[in-house]
Amino acid sequence: MTSEAIQQQLKKIIKPYVNHQDNFENLTTESDFISDLEINSANLVDVVLDVEDEFDIRIENDDMEKMLNVKASIEVIQKKLAEK
Amino acid sequence: MIGNDIVDLAKAKRDTYIFRPRYLDKVCSQEEVDLVRSSSNSIQTFWRLWTMKEAAYKAFQRQFSLGAKYNPFAFSSQLIDEEVGIVSYQNHTLITRSFKTDKFMYSEVSHSEVHNTFFGSTAAFLSHLKTEFQLAFHPIVSTSVEGLPMLKLNQESIPFSKTHHGHFQAFQY
Numbered sequence: 001m002t003s004e005a006i007q008q009q010l011k012k013i014i015k016p017y018v019n020h021q022d023n024f025e026n027l028t029t030e031s032d033f034i035s036d037l038e039i040n041s042a043n044l045v046d047v048v049l050d051v052e053d054e055f056d057i058r059i060e061n062d063d064m065e066k067m068l069n070v071k072a073s074i075e076v077i078q079k080k081l082a083e084k
Numbered sequence: 085m086i087g088n089d090i091v092d093l094a095k096a097k098r099d100t101y102i103f104r105p106r107y108l109d110k111v112c113s114q115e116e117v118d119l120v121r122s123s124s125n126s127i128q129t130f131w132r133l134w135t136m137k138e139a140a141y142k143a144f145q146r147q148f149s150l151g152a153k154y155n156p157f158a159f160s161s162q163l164i165d166e167e168v169g170i171v172s173y174q175n176h177t178l179i180t181r182s183f184k185t186d187k188f189m190y191s192e193v194s195h196s197e198v199h200n201t202f203f204g205s206t207a208a209f210l211s212h213l214k215t216e217f218q219l220a221f222h223p224i225v226s227t228s229v230e231g232l233p234m235l236k237l238n239q240e241s242i243p244f245s246k247t248h249h250g251h252f253q254a255f256q257y
Contacts (some may be wrong), residue, residue, distance in 0.1 A: 022221065040249075042100045042134070045110050053108075065155040 001081060003029075006074050013050045017043040029071040044068075051077060057084065085178065086199055086243060086257065087142030088192035089135040092250025093128075102130050111156040121161060128189065135191035136161050136180045140171035142245055143178055143193040148234070149230055168194075188252045192245075200254045206246075209255050213237070 011027055017023040019038035023031060033039045039047065048064050051057070051073070057080035067073045072078070102108060108117045108130070116133050123129035137159045144150060144159075161180075162170045169180040182191040192201060192240070202209050210222040217223070217237050224236040235257065236243045244257035 011128050040094065040099065041138070045107055046100070046104070046109060049104065049106055059193075061155065 001078070003074050006077050007070060009053070009054060009072060011076070012048055013046060013054055014039065027070065029074065030069065032069045034068065047073075053069065055081060057081065070078065085143045085147065085195045085197075086245045087139040087146070087178075088190070088201070088245045088247050088254055088256040089138035089142070089145075090188055090190045090247045090249050090252050090254050091131045091135055092188055092252050093131065094187065095250030096131060097127070098186050102127065107141045113157065116161060128184065129163075131189040132182050132184070132191065135189050136169045136171050136182060138247075139180055139191045139193050139245075140173065144173050144176070146175075146230075146232055146243065169257050172227070188249075190252075190254055191246075192254075192256050199256055202257070203253070207252065208227050213257075 007029065014033070014037065015024070017039045019075075020036065021041070023036045023038075031037060033044060033047070034041065043068070048059055048067060052059055057077065059076060059080065063076045063080070067076055076082055100119075104119065106230055108120060110134065112120065112130075119133065120126050120130045137156060140159055140192060141150075153235060160172050164170060167181050167183060169182060171178050171180055179194045180191050181194045182189065184190065192199075202212055204212075206225075210225075213219070213223050214221070219237060226234050226236055226241070228234050228243070233244055233246060235244050246255050247253065
């Protein structure tokens, strides 16, 4: 999967948890889940679980802790997809 | 050492379903999962552990200049009684104190130095400090070079920790 395609799918996943709509409309790879999109920390776990379900992958803790922005999340997803 | 965290229980209930499959396993150690599952009020116990770990994280972040990371497993928590808990990070431990109402759960790091806690809006907090420290002006909120919140009183700056969730906000200073 291209990183663009992953980003599109990721955008769908994070949509329900976002609290800053303007930054969400203008999402870039640099967008930070907490400071830009204002996703609350308890919902970051939901993002990880939704990503696992959507891409049919399992994300361990050391990868989960990197998933704080769009770019890092795409990298984790790509790595996990490559391992499948 | 300061660090605090508050959870608006009604908002948490709307936003987060902790019994979603694999949710607890993602944020809790096996011991913590057992504490939550065996509790007569699992949701409250979960948010107690959560706020304890967040409060301790904020304190450790100041001490060790931890970057933004999201690793609930780096911190392990134990409950001593209804109020007191312990959070460990590597070989360091912090005592926490928690209290709850039916509307929110609050935890803060407890330390030998005297610290104060204030519940309310930022404006009310600054007014309160003005009176407490007999200042001519409201204190100024700033950030330290490490990006941590500081209050400028007269000559000195003191660190503070702010937590806000839903309808509730608290300051420790």
